[in-house]
Amino acid sequence: MSTALPAEERSPRRSGPREQAAAVLGLLDRPLTSYYLVLGCTFMLLALGLVMVLSASTVDQIQATGSAYTLLQKQALWVAIGLPGMWLASRLPVKTFRAMAYPLLLLSAVALAMVLVPGLGQSANGATRWIALGPFQLQPSEPAKLALVLWGADLLARKERLGRLTEWRPLLVPLLPGAGVLVLLVMLGSDLGTTLVLLTIFLALLWVVGAPGRLFVGMAGLVGMLVSILIVVEPYRMQRLTGFLDQSADTSGIRYQGTQGVYALASGGWFGTGLGEGRAKWDFLPHAETDFIFAIVGEEFGLVGTLVVLGLFGLLAYAGLRIARRVKDPFTRLAAAGATAWLVVQAxxxxxxxxxxxxxxxxxxxxxxxxxxxLIPTLIALGMLLAFAKREPGARQALAARGPGPVLRALSWLGLARR
Structure with a gap:
């Protein structure tokens, strides 16, 4: 009599593609998936940013200050300020974010108006965006993005609870005038990029709240017309647009920065030239540490590095939209979608x-x-997303089962917190 075991009992069963896909979907369906995705993507992008700011600014800073670490030290200071802000935001209740909406909107509007006052506003590269505060410069349009997210979400959430979103007038008033004031103040400072982001937040809020199709299309058309007017009225924007559309006709050098950025990306190949080994930052690529830092990533880390960055922003977008889809509170859903649209569209x-x-x-x-x-408003917005992720179904129970985090465990070990 044979005692051989059946084949499925003699060797472990190998998982096929379906089982592997099911396992991945199971991981993505856990209550804290959004929380850990936002947290992980934030820290990885922050770490990459510190490394790339050092690499991209080394040459310029040695020439300007004699030290290669000048901008890195400043950026590290901003990170040291922003991370506690993110941690605090991640622990705030939803009602606190709603209470911040109107004061932050008012402060942002006042600060944007101050930028336009001669002697207070600082101009560079054709745009007036900054207020000088001693050795530092504040750009009020950045907190204005967070202000529009919070105020728009609070406004629409109140109207949704009252059932007043069936007609265009309750839907757009005062959302459209409020957003229009911020957009107008930013436009007067000739900041087209921030104008686009503010308009994106406005459209995202309308989309998520369920605006009628005709109304949404009309608002999208209005936004497109406004952006076209902004391009036409400024000669340098028209030069950028025509240089972009027909690069062979660019005789004024307006495409120089873009061309150098593409050269930097192309020279990186698959795996890059190596950290710190890029050549574009040697006075070839202007603003390498700010607007064109992605080109330095591509040059020094290659196509693989750029795909990693794209993947991190893709995961961040997935996490933000997952939060907006799974939470039940209207304000939380709108604010999560608005903040995600802001960060992803800007990227x-x-x-x-x-x-x-x-x-x-x-x-x-x-x-x-x-x-x-x-950086600081972005980290606060991400902290807000972390706070919202804790409100997903089952998230609080999963956090309670996980126990205290490493910070609380360290404080407990030192005797500074209750066990």
Whole structure:
């Protein structure tokens, strides 16, 4: 009598493509998936940003200050300020974000108006965007993005609860005038890139709240017409657009920065020239540490490095939209979608300009480019997404089962917190 075991009992069963796909989907369906995706993508992009700011600014800073670490030290300071802000935002209740909406909108409008006052506003590259505060410069248009997200989400959430979103007037008033004030103030400072991001947030809020199709198409057409007018009225924008559309006709050098960015990407090949070994930053590529830092990533880390960056922003977009889809509170859903649209569209516009598929608008790559005015509101917005991720179904129970985090465990070990 044979005692041989059946084949399925003699060797472990190998998982096929279906089982592997099911396992991946199972991981993505966990309650804390959004939380960990936002947290992980944020820290990886921040770390990459610090490394690339150092690499991209080394040559210029040695020439200007004698130290290669000047911008890195400033960026590290902004990170040291922004991370506690993100941590605090991740622990705030939803009602606190709603309470911040109107004061932040008012402060942003006042600060944007101050930028336009002669003697207060600082201009560079054809745009007036900054207020000088001693050795630092504040760009009020960056917190204005967060203000529009919070105020628009709070406004529409209140109207949705009252059932007042069936007609165009309750839907657009006062959302359209409020957003229009911010857009107008930014436009007067000749900042087209930030104008595009603010208009994107406005359209994202309308889309998520369920605006009628005709109304949404009409608003999208109005946005397109406004952007076209902004391009036509400024000669240098028309030069950028015509240079982008017909590069062979660019005799004024307006495409110089974009051309050097493409050269940097092309010279990186598959795996790059190596960290710190890029040549574009040797006075060939202007603003390498800000608007065109993605080109330095491509040159020194190659196609693989750029795909990693794209993948991280893709995961961040997935996590933000997952939060917006799974939460039940209208304000949380709208704010999560608005913040995600802001960060992802800004990344798309920046990367699209670097690789040559979009005109150059001069907006930074979130979390990676140098600049504290953009970094701190971005980190607070990501902290808000973390707070919202805790409100997904089953997330609080999963966090409670996980136990205290490493910070609380360290404080407990030191005797500074209750066990």
């Amino acid at each position: 798309i516009v920046n990367i699209g300009a670097v690789i040559g598929v979009l005109p150059i608008t001069g907006i930074p790559l979130p979390l990676v480019s140098y600049g504290g005015s953009a």
